[in-house]
Amino acid sequence: MKQFLAKLTVGLGLALAAPLALPAAAHAAPAPNAMSASDAATTAALVARADTLPVSIDPKASVRTGAASPLASYGSYPTRKGVILVTPDAFKNLIPTGHAAIIYSSSTVVEAVSGGVVTGSNNWNSTKSQAYAVTTKATSSAQDATAAGWAYGQRGKPYNWNYFNTGTRNSFYCSHLVWASYKDNFGIDLNTSAYWGAVHPMELVNNNQVSLLWRKS
């Protein structure tokens, strides 16, 4: 926990003129009420807006695959390389900041977690209670594949604990990795002003530069 606090303090020290000394309990306990309320409001607003977005057929898919779900899901579940997956599912069921990943193949995603950039199963349709898939409007499918390959190739880079330092490429957090994949390769900046300088996962959905391909809510 001390290491955890130290990392946070370093991060805030870079972001603020005077580093804040947050109470240890704010981190030791999963989400104090004020923190949860603040974050929940932002995330809830982003989710509410995302749930009103129209769902598109993937314009870049060479062959239409998958099938629209008649129940909780809308659109076709995407498995094309480079499609962005986002979930607002809560951390520890309490802190609703969500998570983001980039599809590598029909069966694999690439995601940044605190252990590094890892692969996982492309099964968000079953494991997430809420999830979204988006694709950038201005790129081709080949460029999307390049973005996914770039994300996978961030070999050996640790987790970025300073969420406002999106300029670094020496470390990544989840939505930071996805955002950088498109920013660095194609100049597409998917960050908005919704969460200050940090990239909130849901900002990748609430964005006029992407099309929503699939939603589970």
Add this chain to the structure above:
Amino acid sequence: MSTPGSLARALGVAVALAAATLTASCGIMPATPTTAADAGCPAGGWDAALLWSSQDARTSTVVFVRDGAVVGEQTLPHQGLEAAPGEVIARGDGHVWLAANGDAQRSRTELVRYDTAACSSAALAVDEPVIRAIVEVDGDIVTTNTRNGAAEVRRRTTAGAVVAEASFAELDLTHLVAHGEVVYALGRTMGRARDVGVLLTLDAATLAERDRVEWPDTVAFGGAVVQGDTLHLTGTLGQAGDAEVEGDALISVVPTTGQETRVALDAPAPSLLLDVAGDLYVTHTFMNPAFRPTRDYRTVSRVGADGAVSGVDVGEGLLTAAATPTALFVVTQVEQGPARLSTRTLPDLAEAATVALPPPEGPDHHYVAGVLTPPA
């Protein structure tokens, strides 16, 4: 009216709150060494048990079934068991090993040993963000994940001590099979313009690579078993041009010679592979609706020792299966509805019993994470 100072303080607090909450996302929280489930099997025994798990709830649920009826339920303190199809499970004598990969952000990872005789669990927290495969080797556990562009393979004692480890660049390994002095590791290349399936032969003691074989037409394996010197594989996904397509064959290879044969199956997307007294049973399914609605997956193939292939319709939404010497237990589910656990006699696969099992009640999202069977 705000002053510059108060604005700065307000902004600072807001930024701190945002940082603190974001810190909790995508991250790993400190792990505790072990956990244990409420022990105890149902009085009168059980035929099979369905595993429900969740990335929202901190627990998983075991539902015990006998003669087509629910006879007990158990809560396990493990979060995020890998979802079926594609669940991570290594079946041993009187126990299984499972991977609990925590919540959506992979915040905690455990190797879970479930004792099927005592119906109890114990877990070993490991400092890896995700476990993709497990196999037991002479009482130790070998696992794999892919992190920062390289597949990692580790051999641990059941107490958690790492006794061997190896890293393989540009690979994503998803299946492990133990065979004598070697461990076979199956997966795919990563980072190439066109990735291909790969089989590594590793020294079981040191995990050093002994051999490597690539399959240009296969990119995802669903299961693997060894019979004698032959390694049988299901190629769930193949490649046609630049497109991924469902596979349709059982691949049999003798790793020491490279001799390979293929048996055409009656349905697409061969996934889980089970060996029951020399006969192979194959579930045909996939983890997401990339190629067809998941409810359209409904076939189990049987490949006899003589190579004869037959298929059985087990109902829509096939997810996974487990076998005993006399029965195959098949799980199906359509959308988020109840799972259906059916008991099928072997070798004819005739349905003997079935039971509908709704997901655990409550606000959390649950998914099927596998099916367990008691010791033979």
